[in-house]
Amino acid sequence: MSHIGTPPCDKGVVLSDALAKPCAAASRRWTLLAAVLGSSLAFMDGTVVNVTLPAIQHQFNASVSDVQWIMEAYTLVLAALLLVGGALGDHYGRRRLFVIGIALFATASIGCAMSSSALQLIATRAIQGIGAAMLIPGSLALVSSAYPLAERGAAIGTWSAFSGITTAVGPVAGGFLVEHYSWKWAFLLNLPISILLLLICLTKVPESFDKKDRDSVDLLGALLVTLALAGIVFSLIDSQNEGVSTVVLIAGVGGVIAFILFFWMEMHKKNPMLPLGLFRERNFAGANLLTFLLYAAMGGSLFFLPLNLIQVQGYGATAAGAAFMPLVVIMFALSRWAGRLVDLFGSKLPLIVGPLVASVGFGMFAWPSINSDYWSTFFPAICVMGLGMSVTVAPLTTTVMNAVDTDRAGTASGVNNAVSRVAGLLAIAVFGIVLTRQFDSALHSELVRLQVSPATLSSILAQRQKLAGIVVPVDVPHADALALRHAIGMSFVSGFRWVMAISSACALLAAISACFFIDGKGAAAITKQR
Template sequence: MSGSVSPPDTAGRVAWGTPAARWMLTATVLGSGMAFLDSTVVTVALPAIQQDLATGLAGLQWIVNGYMVTLSALILISGSLSDRFGRVRLFMVGVTVFALASALCTFAPTLEWLIAGRVVQGVGGALLTPGSLAILQAGFREKDRARAIGAWSGLTGVASAVGPFLGGWLVQAGDWRLIFLINLPLAVVVLLIAHFKVPETRDTSATGGLDYGGALLGVVALGGITYALIQWGAEGGTVDVWVGAVIGVLALVVFLVVEARGRAPMLPLGLFRSVAFSVTNAATVVIYAALGTLLFLLVIYLQEVGGYSPIAAGAASLPLTLLMLTLSARSGKLASRIGPRPQLVVGPLLLAGGFLLLSSIGPDATYLTQVFPGILLVALGLSTTVAPLTATVLASAPERHAGLASGVNNTFARGAQLIGVAAIPALAGIGGSSGDGGGGTAGLAEHFGTAMLILAGLAVVAAACALALPRGRMPGAEETGEETAPEEGEIAVPAVGPTPRFCGVSGPPLRSCPGSSAGEVHGDGPSGGNAQSR
C-alpha cells in the first residue's frame, strides 16, 4: 500500500477525523453502497427487463435469486478469506468481481447472460460487503471503531434510500441497462482509493483449513432447491424440476454432515443447541422470506397492474428504509430495558397487519389511501423487530462467536428471501412463462392478495416463535460497560457496542464489537469465518 496514508495512532490504527480515516470510510462506503444500491435499483427495473427480454415471472425470479444464491452461500466463508489473505485485498477482489459482473449485466444480450452476471455479482457482493466492515474494524483505533461503523451504516442506509429513486429515474429516462452501468465508474474510484490510500491488515495468527467444501455444497443446495421451486411455478412437476430438487436436497444433507464432522466448519451446528439462538433464527427465516417476497412482488404489481411509473413504484417502499433509519436505535434501546420478547411478538404482528392491508389493494389503488397504510405498518413492524432480533441472536451465542452468530443470522435472512421469492408466488397462483398471454406474470392481478395473506401467516408464525423465548430484561451492559450475570430465565447480552444506526432492509443490522481482539470484525456476516481460524 502507498505510504501516503496519514500517520496512524500508536497502536497502528487510524484516528477519527484524520485524512487516513476519511479515505478509509470513502472506500468502504462507496464499495458497500454500490452493492446496496444495486439491490434496490434492480427490483425497480424488473418490469422493464421483463418487457425487453421477453421473460416471465420465472426469469424475474432468477434475476433476483441468481444474486442471492451465491451471496447467501459465500458470505460466511468470506470473513475467513479476508482474515487469511488480507482484508483490503479481498475487498478489492470483491469490488472487481462485482464490476466485471455489472459489465456483463449491462451488455447481456439474453436473459441467460443477465442471470449469469447476477450470479457472479453475488460472489463479488459476498466478498466486498463483509470486507468493508473488516477494514474499518481492523483499521480504526478501538475508541473510534463504533463511530466509524455508525458512519458506514448510516451512509450506506442513504444509498438504500436513494436506490428506488435513482433506479426509477434511470429506467424511466433511459434504459434498464444503466442501473448496472453506473457501478463501473464507482468501482474504479473505490479500487483507486483502496489501493493507494487504505493500509492492508490481516490476521497473522489465523491457522487451520477453510471450509471450501461447505461453501460449494451451500451453493449447490441453494441453487438446486431454488431452481426446483421457481421452475415448479413456471412448468409444474417436470423431470427437470424433480432432478433439481433431488440435487438440492442431497447437497443440503451432505452439507449438514460435513458441517457436523468438519474440523473447521463454516456453520458450527453446536450454536443451535441454544434454544434462543434457534428460535430467533427461525423467526428471522420467516420474517425475511415474507419481506423479500413483498419487495419483489409489490414493485411489479404497482407497475404492471396499478399503472405506476418506475419512479413511483420504486418510491412506494421508501417508508421502510426511512423508518428503519429513524427507529432502529430506539428499538434496540427499548429491548435492552424491557427484554426482546415483547417486541419480537408485537413487531411481527404489526407486519401481519400491514400484509393484510396490502392484500386488499386493487388495480386502481391510490398510494396514500390504500398502499401507504400497509407499507407504514410493515415499516413499523420491521423497525420494532429487527434490532432486538439480532441483539438476541448475539446474546444467545458465546461472546467469542458473536461475529459468527451475526453472520449465520444474516445468511439465514438472505437465504430466506431467496426461498420466499422462489416459492411463495407459485403457492399463491402467480406464475407462468413469457408466452402465457399475461406478460409473463399470469395471475398477478388476481392472486397478489393471496400472496399477501401467505406473508401475513408467516409473520404470525414469527410472533409465535418469539413466545418460546424466556421472559426477562436484558442487562444494561451497554450503559455500565460490564457484563452482569442474568437472573434465571433472562437473556444475557454481552457488551457488543452501540445499537446500530441503520438496520438494512435487505438483511439484519450490523453490530460492532469494540471489545474484540485486534483485527476481528463482527457484523453483517464478515465473519463467521473468524471462528474457523481460531
C-alpha cells in the same frame, strides 16, 4: 429480493472484539469511506434492480421465472458465499479480497448492461453475487481491523447512516434511469463508484490479516451449500412452468442431498463456516427462526410489489421506486430508538410486538385492487410494515449478539445475516408458485367470462408465464383490449393477495416463535449473568 433496508446483524461483526490493528487517523477515515462505498454498491444494487425488472421482462420477452432468476442468481450466490467471504479476507488479506470483489462486481455490472438475453443477465448477476460476497463482509472487516474497540461505535453509526441513505436512494435512482434512459444504466451506475473505490483502496487503505484464522476457509462447505440452494430453488421455480418434471425432481433431490452432506460435514469439520453448536443456545436458535420467517415474508412479498405497481397499477418506474421510501425512512429514523428497547423491556416483548405489527402491514397489502390510490392503500401498508420491522431489527440483532460469547459474535452475526438472505431467496421461489397458480386459475375464469375469440385466447394463454406482463394482441378492438388488461390485472391482484396473506401468516408465526424461544432478559441482565 435483495433487502430493502439493511438485513439484521449487518453491523454485528464490527461489534466483535476482533484483532484490531489500529492505523493512523487519516487512514481510518479513508478505510471507513471505502467500507461505506463498498457496502453501498451491494445494498443499492439490490434495490435498484427491483424496479428495473418489469422493463427487463418486456425487453427480453421473459417469463416471470426468468425475472425471478435475475434476482435469485445474485441472492443465491451472495447468501451461500457470505460466511466464507469474510474468512477469505482474513486468510489472504482483507484489502486484497475487497479490491478483488470491487473489480469483479464492476466487471459483472458491465456484463449485466451488455446482456442480450435473460440467460446472459442471470449469469452475470451470479458473478455480481460473488463480488458482493466479498464486499459486504469485507467492508465490515476493514472497519473492524482499522478501529480499536472503543471507537467502533462511532464508525458503526456512520456506516449505518450512509447505508440507510444509499438504500433509500437506490429504488428512486433506478426508477429514474429506467424511465428516462434504460434499465442498463441501473447497472452502469456502479462503474464510477467502483473506479473511485478502487483508487481509494489501492492508495489509502492499509492491508490487514488475521493469522489465527488461517485454517477457517471452508470452501467445500460453501460449494455444497451453493449446490443445495441452487438445486432447491431451481426445482421450485422451474415447477411453475413445467410442473413436477424429471428435471425438477432431480434438481430438488440433488439439492436436499447436498444440504444433508453440508450439515454432516459442518458437524465434523474443525473450523466450519456454519458452527452448528451455536444453535444449542435457545436465544440464538429462536432469533434465527424468527429471522427466517420474518425475512421470508418481507423478501418474498416485496419482490412482487414493483410488478404490481408498474404492470398493474400503472405507476412509472420512478414512482414505483419512491413508493418504498417510507419503509426505508421509518426504519432509518427509528433505528436508534429501537436499539434501546432490549435494555428497557428485554428482548422478548419487542420481538413479539414487532412481527405482529409487521403481520398487520403485510395483510394490509392484500386490500388494494386495480387503480387504487397510493396514499389510502399502499402507503399505510408500507408504514405499518416499516414500523413493525423497525421494532424488530435492532432488538433482533442485539439478541443474536448477546446469545453468544464475544469472540463468536462475528460468526453469529454472519450466520443470522445469511439466514435472512436465504429466507428471501426461498420465499421468492415458493411465493412465485402460489402467485402463478392463483393467477392461472383467475385468468382462466376471467377469459371464460369475457368469451374472447379462440385466436386471442391462444395468444393470451401462450404468454401466461409473464403474469401481468402479458401483451394483448394489437388487432384486438380497443374496448376488448381494455377488458383484457383489466382481467389480467385482476388475476395478478388475486395471486398477489394470496402472497400477502401468506406473508402475514409468516410474520405472525415469527411472533409466536418469539413467545416460545426468546427469553425476556435485557442486555444488562445477560451481561451480569456472564
